[in-house]
Amino acid sequence: MNVRDAVFARRSVPSFDSTVTISESEILDLLNAANLAPSSMNLQPWEYVVCHSPESKVNLQQVSYGQKKISEASAVVIVLGNLMHHENASQIAAGNIAIGITDEEKAAKFVQSAASAYEQNSQRQRDEAFRGGSLWAMNFMLIAKDAGWETAPMGGFIPEDVQKAFELPDHLLPVLLICIGKANPEVIIHARGTRISAEKKVRFQ
Numbered sequence: 001m002n003v004r005d006a007v008f009a010r011r012s013v014p015s016f017d018s019t020v021t022i023s024e025s026e027i028l029d030l031l032n033a034a035n036l037a038p039s040s041m042n043l044q045p046w047e048y049v050v051c052h053s054p055e056s057k058v059n060l061q062q063v064s065y066g067q068k069k070i071s072e073a074s075a076v077v078i079v080l081g082n083l084m085h086h087e088n089a090s091q092i093a094a095g096n097i098a099i100g101i102t103d104e105e106k107a108a109k110f111v112q113s114a115a116s117a118y119e120q121n122s123q124r125q126r127d128e129a130f131r132g133g134s135l136w137a138m139n140f141m142l143i144a145k146d147a148g149w150e151t152a153p154m155g156g157f158i159p160e161d162v163q164k165a166f167e168l169p170d171h172l173l174p175v176l177l178i179c180i181g182k183a184n185p186e187v188i189i190h191a192r193g194t195r196i197s198a199e200k201k202v203r204f205q
């Protein structure tokens with residue numbers, strides 16, 4: 001499937017086949033592919049919790065307005081934005097030295113730039129956490145489609161309650177839930193909702 005085909009074929013599935021399972025190794029493969037998403041300074045401001053067991057899906061459903069898709073899906077990814085993503089810099093710098101695309105001096109400067117860009121700027125931390133988490137999420141949905149899975153993104157959850165239920169530290173903010181699984185064959189997927197044309201939204205300058 002090429003990227004255009006995946007974009008045209010992806011839909012938010014209204015109901016999942018609850019008999020279908022997905023393995024941890026397949027989820028990890030999709031997570032690693034989605035990690036190729038771009039991010040500011042390559043600081044990768046995303047983390048995730050994968051609700052894989054029936055118990056964790058029920059816990060998530062309880063803080064997501066009871067949305068049924070959560071318990072039906074094979075797994076649900078809680079996409080998180082990491083406010084402290086500048087702290088990833090040393091690990092990334094060390095990796096870049098190991099693969100020979102930077103040296104010690106440049107790596108040290110990179111770590112310093114990451115800290116000065118984000119450490120004292122909470123608005124910037126939050127903007128980047130949501131921007132990066134969202135780019136990661138779209139990548140994940142397209143990669144899943146290509147691998148034969150359906151997805152459903154969901155913003156209908158109570159962030160503070162998700163944070164409490166999954167014992168998330170304050171610097172990890174829930175950005176989006178993504179259900180993944182196979183579509184329930186008994187539920188019709190209606191035609192895609194109207195998209196406002198680019199001609200109506202664009203301003204060329």
Ligand SMILES: Cc1cc2nc3c(=O)[nH]c(=O)nc-3n(C[C@H](O)[C@H](O)[C@H](O)COP(=O)(O)O)c2cc1C
Pocket residue numbers: 010011012013067152153154155156157176192193
């Ligand atoms: C940020 C975001 C939040 C959403 N929240 C929900 C949700 O809580 N529940 C739901 O059933 N669908 C949710 N959706 C799915 C949208 O309704 C769906 O993407 C939209 O109707 C377009 O349909 P399509 O994805 O099939 O093209 C959400 C989608 C996005 C991107």
